[in-house]
Amino acid sequence: MSGTDVQLADVVAVACAEAFRGDGEIFASGMGVMPMLGARLARATFSPDLLVSDGEAFFVDGDLPVGASLAATDGAGVEGWIPFRSVFDLLWGGRRHVMMGASQMDVYGNSNIANIGPWERPSAQLLGVRGGPGNTINHATSFFIPRHSSRVFTPSVDMVSGIGYDRAAQLHPNARAHHRLARVVTNLAVLDFETPDNRMRLVSVHPGVSVDDVVANTGFELVIADGVPTSRGPDAAEAAAIERLDPRGLRHRELPSTER
Amino acid sequence: MTADKRMSPDEAAATIVSGMTLGIGGWGSRRKPMALVRALLRTDVTDLTVVSYGGPDVGLLCAAGKVKRLIYGFVSLDSIPLEPHFRAARQNGTLAEPVEYDEGMLQWALYAGSLRLPFLPTRAGLASGVTEVNPGLRTVQSPYDDGEELLAVPAIRLDAAFVHLNRADQRGNAQYLGPDLYFDDLFLSACAPGRRFVSCERVVPTAELVAGGPFQTLRVNRSMVDGVVESPNGAHFTSCEPDYGRDEKFQKAYVEAAGDPATWATFTDRFLSGSEDAYQQAVAAWRDEAAGS
Numbered sequence: 001m002s003g004t005d006v007q008l009a010d011v012v013a014v015a016c017a018e019a020f021r022g023d024g025e026i027f028a029s030g031m032g033v034m035p036m037l038g039a040r041l042a043r044a045t046f047s048p049d050l051l052v053s054d055g056e057a058f059f060v061d062g063d064l065p066v067g068a069s070l071a072a073t074d075g076a077g078v079e080g081w082i083p084f085r086s087v088f089d090l091l092w093g094g095r096r097h098v099m100m101g102a103s104q105m106d107v108y109g110n111s112n113i114a115n116i117g118p119w120e121r122p123s124a125q126l127l128g129v130r131g132g133p134g135n136t137i138n139h140a141t142s143f144f145i146p147r148h149s150s151r152v153f154t155p156s157v158d159m160v161s162g163i164g165y166d167r168a169a170q171l172h173p174n175a176r177a178h179h180r181l182a183r184v185v186t187n188l189a190v191l192d193f194e195t196p197d198n199r200m201r202l203v204s205v206h207p208g209v210s211v212d213d214v215v216a217n218t219g220f221e222l223v224i225a226d227g228v229p230t231s232r233g234p235d236a237a238e239a240a241a242i243e244r245l246d247p248r249g250l251r252h253r254e255l256p257s258t259e260r
Numbered sequence: 261m262t263a264d265k266r267m268s269p270d271e272a273a274a275t276i277v278s279g280m281t282l283g284i285g286g287w288g289s290r291r292k293p294m295a296l297v298r299a300l301l302r303t304d305v306t307d308l309t310v311v312s313y314g315g316p317d318v319g320l321l322c323a324a325g326k327v328k329r330l331i332y333g334f335v336s337l338d339s340i341p342l343e344p345h346f347r348a349a350r351q352n353g354t355l356a357e358p359v360e361y362d363e364g365m366l367q368w369a370l371y372a373g374s375l376r377l378p379f380l381p382t383r384a385g386l387a388s389g390v391t392e393v394n395p396g397l398r399t400v401q402s403p404y405d406d407g408e409e410l411l412a413v414p415a416i417r418l419d420a421a422f423v424h425l426n427r428a429d430q431r432g433n434a435q436y437l438g439p440d441l442y443f444d445d446l447f448l449s450a451c452a453p454g455r456r457f458v459s460c461e462r463v464v465p466t467a468e469l470v471a472g473g474p475f476q477t478l479r480v481n482r483s484m485v486d487g488v489v490e491s492p493n494g495a496h497f498t499s500c501e502p503d504y505g506r507d508e509k510f511q512k513a514y515v516e517a518a519g520d521p522a523t524w525a526t527f528t529d530r531f532l533s534g535s536e537d538a539y540q541q542a543v544a545a546w547r548d549e550a551a552g553s
Contacts, residue, residue, distance in 0.1 A: 057439035083440040084287060088364045092384070112389075114360065115350070119393050125350035127341060128314075128334035133362040134384030160389035167387040172408040175383050 006233035008187065009034075009251035011206050012144075013242055014234050015185045017042035019099055019142040025049040026139075027059075027082070027096040033250045035099035035144045037066045037242070038185075044241040057083045063244045066251075091131070094178055097140040099185075100132070104157040107199050107220040109181040110164035111136075111143065112157040119159050132161035137171070140180040146254055148186035150219035153200075165198030187255055189214045190231055195223045204231040264430045265488045269536050272457045272487050273299035276420055279328075281309040283370070283416070283451060285423030285444035286498065289315040289337040289506055291436075293424035293459050295494035295536050297321065300422075302535075309357075311416055313366065313442065315498060316514065319345035320532075323524070328356050331416065333363035337511055344518035362390055365413045367443055372415035374449030381410035420455035421447045424495045425480060426503055427469055428460040432485030435469050435477045438501035448484040459489040461503050493540055509550060510543065 016038020020028045028043060028050040030036035036055065043050040044063055051059045054070050059080035064070065070078060082090070090096055102111035103126055113132060117123030135141050141162060145152055160167065168179040183203070184191040190203040201223040202214055211228050234242055242251075273296065276282065282300075286292035297317045307328040312318050314335030321327050323345040335346040349355040361369070364384045372380040381400055391397055391411070400412040423444040428434035436444070448456050458480065469478065497514065499506040517527035531542050 081439075084442055085367070088367055092364065092382070114389065119360075119389065121353045122350055125342070125347040127336055128332060128360055129362055129388065129390055130334045131363045133386075133388035133390050134364040134382075136388075137383045137386060159393075160387075163387045171387055172406075174406055174408050175386065178383075 006207050007252065008206060008257045009255040010234050010239070010242055011231050012185060012187065012255055013037050013041055013246075013251055014238055015190045015231055016099060016142075016144055017045070017238070019183045019185065020047050020050060020097060023047060023050060023097050023140070025051070027051045027053070027090055029053065029096055029098040031098065031100040032144065033066050033254050034146070037246055037251055038099060038144070040064065040066070040245045041238060041241055044245065045238050051080065053082055057081060063241070065244070065248070066246050067248060088134070091135060092138050094139045097142065097182065098135050099142040099144055100135070102143050102145060102152065102162070104152060104154050105143065105145070105184070106154060106157050106164060108164035108166040109162075109184075109193055109198075109200065110157050110160045110167060111162035112159050114159040114161045116158055122158075129159070129161035133163065136162040136179060136181070137168075137175060138178050140182045142182040143184045145184065145186040148188040148214065149217050153218040153220060155220050165193055188217065191222070199223050201225075202228055204229045206231045207233070265432050265482075265486065266430050266463060267487050267489060269295045269299035269459065269489050269491060270302065272296055272489055273303050275455050276300060276303065276305050276308075278305050279307045280419040281311065281417070283418040283421040283447040284310065284312040284317045285421070285442060285447045286315065286317070286495070287313045287440070287442040288334070289339070289498045289511065290440075291424055291438065291442065291495050291500050292317045292498040293422040293457075293494065294496055294498060295491035296422040296424070296457060296459050296489065298532065298536060298539055300326070301532060311366070311370070311418065311447075313363070314343065314346065316343065316511075319343040319518070322346055322349040322355060323518070325354070329359060330355055330357070331359040331361065331366065331369070333361050333366045337515070339506065339508060340511060340515055344515050348518075360390060360393055361385070361413075362388070365390070365411070367446065368413040369416040370443060370446040370450040372413065373417045374446055377415055379412040379414050381412055383410060385411045385413070416450055418447065418451035420457070421451035422457050422459070423447055423480075424459045424491070424500065426461050426500065427464050427472055428458050428488050429466045429469055430463055430488055431466070432458060432480075432482035432488050433466060433469060433478065434458045434460060434480035434485065434488075435473060436479065437473050437477060437503070441479050445479050445484070448480060454486055456485050457487040457489060458485050459491040459494045461492055461494065461500065463488060463490045491536065494536075496540075496543060510546070513546075
């Protein structure tokens with residue numbers, strides 16, 4: 001499979017959707033265009049039991065395009081109500097899988113969206129930890145990183161907003177049982193932590209990307225097996241669903257195929 | 261008939277004393293009690309502890325040098341992820357005591373405060389940077405057979421609370437008509453009686469509240485409220501669904517102005533140097549200009 005005619009954004013959308021495969025009847029929550037597209041694509045194709053939200057306060061019934069609001073669309077309606085308080089109840093109960101961003105991540109999946117530089121006086125204040133601590137200790141968490149670089153994949157992170165496997169290992173078994181970092185999708189590759197000591201592993205590289213490209217842009221040593229496969233593109237049903245879910249092509253703005 | 265609790269934004273703000281702990285409702289750049297925040301900007305109050313799911317409320321109070329301690333999980337303008345004044349305050353070190361929590365921990369702290377409990381246990385925050393940058397946080401061991409160690413989130417008791425809802429009656433029964441109450445009821449419930457203020461788009465007779473939406477929209481009752489402030493467009497420039505959405509253009513102008521001391525001084529002169537009425541008139545004039553250009 002050459003895969004050279006496949007659009008990068010479509011490969012990444014499928015890779016994001018794959019994070020939710022087999023999750024069953026839980027809330028697939030995506031932060032940002034690509035994670036939201038991934039969650040909705042999974043629900044529209046191979047994981048139909050998932051619940052997805054409009055990013056505001058409602059569970060969406062039907063295919064809501066990314067970037068559209070429920071008020072402005074036809075074809076998609078409401079199947080439930082999920083205000084912020086219910087989000088916390090649901091996530092502390094474990095019925096959620098979130099895909100979010102990270103400005104830094106280390107080899108065990110400790111992630112940072114809070115600040116760059118020392119917390120006491122950061123060189124760059126970002127969002128704050130938000131729900132990262134509660135997400136990662138309560139349910140599955142995946143990540144989407146639009147620019148895979150050694151500035152993001154760092155030996156250590158400046159503030160742990162989402163806990164990685166080394167930290168989770170210190171927890172009481174009842175807490176550790178709920179910690180799972182499912183996968184990390186970037187503009188270059190798919191990664192996960194399915195290794196004996198839960199270090200980050202290269203799962204696949206996107207079409208046109210080499211293993212060396214990934215290694216050169218990662219600031220720590222990845223676990224790499226012989227013969228890393230190429231990330232797959234969408235099949236016909238997935239391609240049709242992507243068009244329904246992103247008719248304006250917002251995904252290409254986030255990940256132009258020419259940009260590597 | 262119980263008391264008529266109506267008052268002006270400035271009368272509400274005048275009750276706030278330097279050094280108090282103030283909780284502010286809403287979420288990010290959504291349904292923030294901005295008229296009350298603007299009124300507070302006009303006072304000489306300082307050294308506040310502010311508790312908020314932060315948006316421009318936090319940004320403006322930081323820019324005005326009124327915040328000593330900030331308890332937050334994030335500060336964001338939603339459609340613009342990073343709040344410029346909050347960023348500057350953190351990066352310049354002018355925010356003396358940042359207290360960074362997980363979002364859910366913040367809810368738990370307010371809930372514990374509202375129930376008059378010393379703390380509530382949770383897993384959220386354990387093993388994360390939150391416990392490292394808040395060395396005062398303690399853990400508690402489950403007294404049952406599991407023996408699990410949990411984070412004991414200390415209660416927050418507020419001296420004052422500001423929230424903005426869609427409708428209220430003059431006695432303080434209040435109604436949200438949008439998709440999410442956020443944690444506004446908790447901010448009011450975690451606050452000591454005396455300075456619990458609800459601003460609203462419109463004060464209406466009680467019967468009109470009941471007719472205006474399903475009973476489930478009546479989550480704030482008058483036992484939770486000391487002052488009612490009628491402030492049409494009072495959440496501007498944040499959203500107040502379904503009355504109005506976020507004023508994205510104005511929010512963008514706010515962020516651009518915040519990028520430089522000179523432009524921020526101009527913005528402050530134009531929008532934040534007079535009364536709430538003057539603010540609303542200045543915004544209307546700005547809109548006309550923008551439409552004309």
